[in-house]
Amino acid sequence: MISRHQRILFWVLVGCIIAMASFLFWERERARDRISSLADATPIDAPYTNTESITLDLANDADGSVAAATRPIALPDEATARARALLEHLVAEYALPGSPHPLQSGAAVDDVFLLPLPIVGHGIDASAKPNPGGSTATVPIASTDPTALQPQSPGGELAVINLRSSFVNGHPSGVEVESLTLLSIIGTLHANLPQIEQIRFLVDGQPRETLAGHADLLRTYPSRDTTVQSTVPDAP
């Protein structure tokens, strides 16, 4: 004869076993999702094989500098895919052992969008008649804001870089280290895609205030040669 309290104890233990098994299963699923998000190798670009000599602007934490270096890299021809592949190679360079600007490995860039400047909005064309489907034609409307983004040369583009939160959340924190990452990205794009004049950053499709607590991610950065150090004027 099994006493009542032993039966209760038995079923409590069975319940604990089921709860622990459920928890372990949930943890395993979470870990799998985390790893797969870091190593997403979904082929979204057409294969390419032509190797080119590419300039990467590489940062160095020791002296706060950015220096140009050339690497033989196979890149796609299409501009947005090229920009994305460039940035992935750049981050992969920083993930190598002994890197002077160490960053975690894994995919960093979700997408790169290239938008022609100036940025224009669209409004409903009041003079157009509605289509049979009920829709009305729209016309581009230039911005009346004098500070709106303007191209500096024909064909100038704005690059919107959509970073992955897994990269941003794992980025080292500090003014120097964050600024160098941005300068390195800006300089590498400037060296290889000269039509890019301005650069903005998003994280998982959303604006974010800073990269890792310091460097401003809300502003629009001009594309420029970041290997040239800015000089401090002499005192009068």
Added chain:
Amino acid sequence: MLALATIPCLAQTTPPPAAPVPTLAAAPAIPFNRGIVLLDPAHGGLDSGSRISDSVLEKDVTLNLAFKLRSLLSARGFSVVMTRDSDAATQPGSTNPLTLDDRAGIADHARPVACLLLHATAAGTGVHLYSSELEATPGEPPANPWLTAQAAWVTQSQRLQKQLGMAFTRASIPLVMSRASVRPVDSLTCPALVVELAPDGSDSSSLNDSGYQQRVAEAIATALVFWKSQAAPPAHLTPDQLPAAPAAPAIGAKP
């Protein structure tokens, strides 16, 4: 459809008229307090900043450095305004967290001779000095935009950067000087620098070393004593002294 948007720009092929050169001789200088220094120990409260090591947080390092600087500057005759003087970073008289704009507001109201935004990092060595990335303007416009208020002070900030750089070099502290976009420096109306303390050598625990912090604070305090007499505020621009806004170059026009 997008091509249609460029038509007005294509028509604009004549060069824009040259911008009138503003005359600043009669422009009044902005009043500021040569005896006040603003210190902003970055982060605080729930925002701990970067994790230097398991036991050292950026917010603690910046506060300790600010306390040392305050003592040294007070001994040299400065009044020191701090955006926070405890772990919590809250607005005065409330429990609301202090935003970056609040910190800039405190600095701009004090009209100090120098604004130092103190940060700390485990990357690199020595001290990193950053001034704003904004392009310098000849003076402060009547309506100074909040996000680019520092533009009129960039030249002064860079001179202060050079002054501090010389002091660190004399104190044999490794130095990196550059420009960076770190909020809220672009909203400050004072000579403003981001001072980032990095380890003394390769040991990141040196950031918490009182002797190292004292050495850095003494270099800064010495430089600010010289700076006090050198600082020259920019002029207030009247509407007729404003340089014309740069016209966008026409698409298709040759440079």
